[in-house]
Amino acid sequence: MNRLYNALIRFILPHFMFVTINANDSLTSGVFPNANLTVPWFTDGVSFRQNFCDVQSQFHNGDVELRTAFEGRNLHVAxxxxxxxVFLNDDGSINQDNPGLMVKLLDEIALRGKFTWRDTxxxxDYNAMAVAEKDWTDFxxxxxxxxxxxxxxWFDSRARTSMGISFPKGWMDGSLIIVTTKDDDSVKDAFQPxxxxTPFTGTVWLAIVLSAFHSKKA
Structure with a gap:
């Protein structure tokens, strides 16, 4: 199921764009977390992960398209x-007018994949990590x-993928880059090798030359 879901997100996210979603029950209901799926974090012996092996088989056999593999399903989302x-109201529910980027991404993927997630x-619970003495990978x-x-x-690390955690294609680049601005429109390239x-004045250059000459004689 992980491979199927990963492939589905890889298919949808490169074509993602923000759109105004028409109000319907599948997207506007269930703005509160589902109490029936909520347990204390790191609880052993309790799982709400669903078995999608039948969907995986249908996809591999060519009986269902990737884009509609989860059609009609309710995904259990943490x-x-x-x-x-994610922007919330004072009562802890998802803000409907401005839910935040994460919710918009989920809504758009659900809309295109024809599945739901808001009811489930x-x-x-980040606080559970300190109580259970766990790290983010455990989480x-x-x-x-x-x-x-x-x-x-989440950061895609070798340690996490070795545990069987599957990551989709990222929608944010967190790598370090050098950014600059052009002070003059006549300058074609803001990057000057x-x-x-620039801080070296004529006097400084003269001192460098004399020092090098003196060092060579010595």
Missing amino acids: LGPEPDY FVWE VFWSVSNYDMSANW FSWA
Whole structure:
């Protein structure tokens, strides 16, 4: 199932765009987490992860298209309560007017994949890590082991993939880059390879030459 879901997200996300979603029951209902799927984090012996082996077989046999493999299904989603990506009301429900990027991504994927998730999601409990003395890798492993997916921002590491955790194609690039601006429109390229020499005045260059000459004589 992990491979099928990973392939589905790889198919949908490259074509993702923000759209205004028409109000319907599948997208506007269930703004609160599902209490029937909520248990204390790191609880042993309890799992709400569904078996999609039948869908996997149908896909491999060519009986169902990738884009509609989860049509009519309700995915159990562990949603990260990130303040920058998920906006909530005072009562803890998802803000309908501005739900945040993470919710919009899930809504768009669900709309295109013809499945639902809002009636069957839970909040990931970050505080449980300190209580259970766990790290973030333990956290995401428990999430995907007990729910169909974890909708959060996670680093794709070798340690995590070796545990069987599958990551879709990313929608955010967190790599470090050098950014600059052009002060003059006449400058064609803002990057100047010899900009390091700008602070060196004529006096400084003369001192460098004399020092090098003196060192050579010595």
